[in-house]
Amino acid sequence: MEATVSVLIGLFFAVAIYLLMSRQLVRILLGIAILGNAVNLLIFTSGRLLREVPPIIPEALQVPAETIANPLPQALILTAIVISFSFLAFLLVLAFRAYQELGTDDTNEMRVAEPTGDVRPPQGY
Template sequence: MEILLAIMVGTLYAAGIYMILRRSLVKLIIGIILLGNGANLLIFLLGRIAKGQPPIIPEASKTFLEAYSDPLPQALILTAIVISFGLQSFAIILVKRAHKVVKTDDLDEMNATDEYS
């Protein structure tokens, strides 16, 4: 299962970087979303996957004898999801405004020094 998730992380990173390198602003946002999801999955994978094991130490034991899920990466992922949602919302509104002013989403055409009203 972990090898499948590692392949998925690599695929998300590759697709995200490919989309970021395109000339369209919409593809740039999609690339940022894919890259963020790949990072979240990577953090989740680093926390070890232990199916059916709680991330809580029983009161009677002082150490873990079995595999367990680490709760810290899960909490970090929840925080990262909220932050990435805010970034994506801001980027979508910014692209919408830029498209309204410049009438294009091509980054090469937006690179002009002319002022738009």
């Protein structure tokens, strides 16, 4: 099971890197979203993919009586999902505003042209 998920994680990373190297903003944003999912799957896989009992210790015991699930990767992933969603929402708004202002989503066409002529620094320096 872990080998299959590892191949899936590698595929997610490959697709994300391919999309991040694109020139269109929408593809770049999709690459960021897929990269976040790949990292989440990687963290989840590092915490083992076994079916275990919940990490609850009965009152009478000081330590768990049997093997329990590791709650740390699950907590990290829940936090990462919230952060990546808010980051993606911010980037979507930023890309939309850039498209409204510049009229293109091609990153090469978004570059500001170099000023020509004699450019003097502001007075008072």
